[in-house]
Amino acid sequence: xxxxxxxxxxxxxxxxxxxxxxCRSLDFQATTMFWYRQFPKQSxxxxxxxxxxxxxxxxxxxxxxxxxxxxxxxxxxxLTVTSAHPExxxxxICSAGPRGNIQYFGAGTRLSVL
Amino acid sequence: xxxxxxxxxxxxxxxxxxxxxxxxxxxxxxxxxFWYRQDCRKEPKLLxxxxxxxxxxxxxxxxxxxxxxxxxxxxxxxxxxxSATYLCVVNGNYGGSQGNLIFGKGTKLxxxx
Numbered sequence: 001x002x003x004x005x006x007x008x009x010x011x012x013x014x015x016x017x018x019x020x021x022x023c024r025s026l027d028f029q030a031t032t033m034f035w036y037r038q039f040p041k042q043s044x045x046x047x048x049x050x051x052x053x054x055x056x057x058x059x060x061x062x063x064x065x066x067x068x069x070x071x072x073x074x075x076x077x078x079l080t081v082t083s084a085h086p087e088x089x090x091x092x093i094c095s096a097g098p099r100g101n102i103q104y105f106g107a108g109t110r111l112s113v114l
Numbered sequence: 115x116x117x118x119x120x121x122x123x124x125x126x127x128x129x130x131x132x133x134x135x136x137x138x139x140x141x142x143x144x145x146x147x148f149w150y151r152q153d154c155r156k157e158p159k160l161l162x163x164x165x166x167x168x169x170x171x172x173x174x175x176x177x178x179x180x181x182x183x184x185x186x187x188x189x190x191x192x193x194x195x196x197s198a199t200y201l202c203v204v205n206g207n208y209g210g211s212q213g214n215l216i217f218g219k220g221t222k223l224x225x226x227x
Contacts (some may be wrong), residue, residue, distance in 0.1 A: 034214060044158065103215055
């Protein structure tokens with residue numbers, strides 16, 4: 001099946017640090033990737049849609065200057081959490097799909113900001 | 115009304131039991147429906163798509179009622195390994211082909227020996 005690789009799996013950082021998370025589609029090209037966030041005991045919430053070669057589309061309430069998305073190639077999207085604060089601590093997951101409707105998820109990145 | 119609502123759970127059942135999960139969605143224009151399972155502190159993994167005619171995959175049966183905007187998942191002969199959170203998922207890009215998924219909060223299942 002399609003594979004999506006996400007790195008790193010775990011980040012612990014100090015407040016004010018910027019953290020970059022990578023999402024790669026390994027055996028297919030993805031013009032669109034999605035970034036989700038999941039707080040404990042909550043459902044996954046879409047943060048933004050990453051579009052190859054163009055600007056990302058952010059969901060309401062998600063600060064685009066805080067969560068920078070770059071989708072420079074058909075197999076890589078990155079999410080940078082700038083100047084991270086403790087309230088940004090969460091589980092961040094990306095997804096992509098070879099045919100759109102069925103999405104495959106990266107293993108997720110657990111971010112802890114101290 | 116939330117876009118995707120599920121039984122809150124948790125469901126605690128013995129091995130071998132049959133368990134059913136329900137889900138409702140709010141937008142009648144939704145076109146694609148899925149059940150994912152998520153293990154603790156892991157990413158969601160696709161369990162099965164849900165088709166209008168209903169579909170079965172081994173011990174798992176999914177059904178869709180478009181008129182009632184209702185989705186169900188039935189698990190027969192529960193195994194210990196079925197313990198997970200089951201997520202009802204609807205494609206949010208109504209009419210499009212993109213993968214914007216809307217997740218329910220999930221129903222936690224614990225299968226006991």
